[in-house]
Amino acid sequence: MSQAPGPTLETERLILRPTALEDFDAWAQFMAHDASRFVGGPIPRSTAWRGLMTMAGSWTLEGFAMFSVIEKSSGRWVGRIGPWRPHGWPGTEVGWGVIPECHGSGYATEAAAASMDFAVDVLGWTDIIHCIDPENTPSERVAQRLGSTNLRPGKMPPPFDEHSINIWGQSAAQWRQNRQRLAR
Amino acid sequence: MNRRAPGPTLETERLILRPPELADVAPWMAFMGSEASANIGGPVPALRGWSSLMFGAGDWALRGYGMFSVVEKASGDWIGRVGPVHYEGWPGTEIGWAIIPIAQGKGYSVEAAAACMDWVVDVLGWTDIIHTIRPDNFISQKVAKRLGSVNQGLGKLPPPHEDLTVDIWGQSAADWRARRA
Numbered sequence: 101m102s103q104a105p106g107p108t109l110e111t112e113r114l115i116l117r118p119t120a121l122e123d124f125d126a127w128a129q130f131m132a133h134d135a136s137r138f139v140g141g142p143i144p145r146s147t148a149w150r151g152l153m154t155m156a157g158s159w160t161l162e163g164f165a166m167f168s169v170i171e172k173s174s175g176r177w178v179g180r181i182g183p184w185r186p187h188g189w190p191g192t193e194v195g196w197g198v199i200p201e202c203h204g205s206g207y208a209t210e211a212a213a214a215s216m217d218f219a220v221d222v223l224g225w226t227d228i229i230h231c232i233d234p235e236n237t238p239s240e241r242v243a244q245r246l247g248s249t250n251l252r253p254g255k256m257p258p259p260f261d262e263h264s265i266n267i268w269g270q271s272a273a274q275w276r277q278n279r280q281r282l283a284r
Numbered sequence: 285m286n287r288r289a290p291g292p293t294l295e296t297e298r299l300i301l302r303p304p305e306l307a308d309v310a311p312w313m314a315f316m317g318s319e320a321s322a323n324i325g326g327p328v329p330a331l332r333g334w335s336s337l338m339f340g341a342g343d344w345a346l347r348g349y350g351m352f353s354v355v356e357k358a359s360g361d362w363i364g365r366v367g368p369v370h371y372e373g374w375p376g377t378e379i380g381w382a383i384i385p386i387a388q389g390k391g392y393s394v395e396a397a398a399a400c401m402d403w404v405v406d407v408l409g410w411t412d413i414i415h416t417i418r419p420d421n422f423i424s425q426k427v428a429k430r431l432g433s434v435n436q437g438l439g440k441l442p443p444p445h446e447d448l449t450v451d452i453w454g455q456s457a458a459d460w461r462a463r464r465a
Binding site for chain 2: 103104144145149150153155157158159162186188259260
């Protein structure tokens with residue numbers, strides 16, 4: 101108990117594991133910050149609670165969700181990154197959200213790459229998208245580093261359908277190639 | 285794969301109460317998308333219905349309790365959700381209920397809620413139980429009264445439900461034990 105069921109991944113600098121109750125304070129702080137405006141924030145603590153629990157529930161019932169990302173050197177929660185496909189979503193997404201203190205660290209790319217491997221190799225996803233706000237230049241850069249391209253303008257399902265996004269992405273086959281390039 | 289959240293299964297005369305599973309998403313989304321959910325914050329878009337069921341499953345996975353999915357023994361049908369609710373910022377430890385219209389009027393809410401009251405008092409050790417009920421939700425008020433709860437006055441729910449007007453009904457665990465004895 102206290103951690104949702106699912107695998108733990110490891111990268112050079114990060115641990116990726118399913119959502120845990122102990123993530124809540126850091127999660128709520130992240131979602132209260134203006135930097136969360138591209139990932140559904142800023143929102144009050146009680147609303148952030150719902151987001152954390154929804155993520156844990158997706159791990160439990162769907163068998164996947166975004167990982168909680170832990171910085172190895174400090175042990176702190178630095179964001180949530182990974183596969184995400186709520187009902188009505190425009191595709192099978194690998195998404196990311198990293199706390200502002202760690203922007204520029206390359207963590208989003210590092211954790212997203214491990215998540216793309218997981219989505220392709222374990223979940224068997226054949227396509228991966230990233231829903232990105234047109235004003236979110238840092239996230240566009242992460243997508244580009246992963247080898248994704250801006251595929252088309254997209255629409256989120258209601259109640260987020262007012263929000264315009266671009267759908268970035270690539271196929272699993274492309275990722276297998278891009279992965280090699282990224283590893284070098 | 286029809287995954288189920290971890291947790292116990294309770295049984296009453298006519299009902300099975302078990303943690304939510306993936307197959308409950310479709311009927312729950314249908315219920316939350318209909319006018320019948322007006323008393324619990326609906327109707328809401330399908331994505332919100334999906335989220336709220338996942339949210340309940342997350343509760344079970346991370347804290348060891350949450351709302352049970354209620355299955356009618358006779359038909360094997362999923363008929364709603366009843367059970368413990370204590371979200372961040374919530375005004376107390378609640379037993380809540382939501383039964384789909386086709387299964388209403390049979391006393392199922394009372395039957396399931398009573399089993400949940402026993403469980404939260406005996407297993408979780410809750411000392412007080414509340415029910416947050418809209419002032420115009422007379423059906424749920426009747427359920428609360430049948431359970432022996434009383435209206436303790438106007439209450440406030442945390443965001444995102446801060447605009448929902450509710451009364452806080454409830455009773456102590458001691459009162460509930462005395463009533464059940």
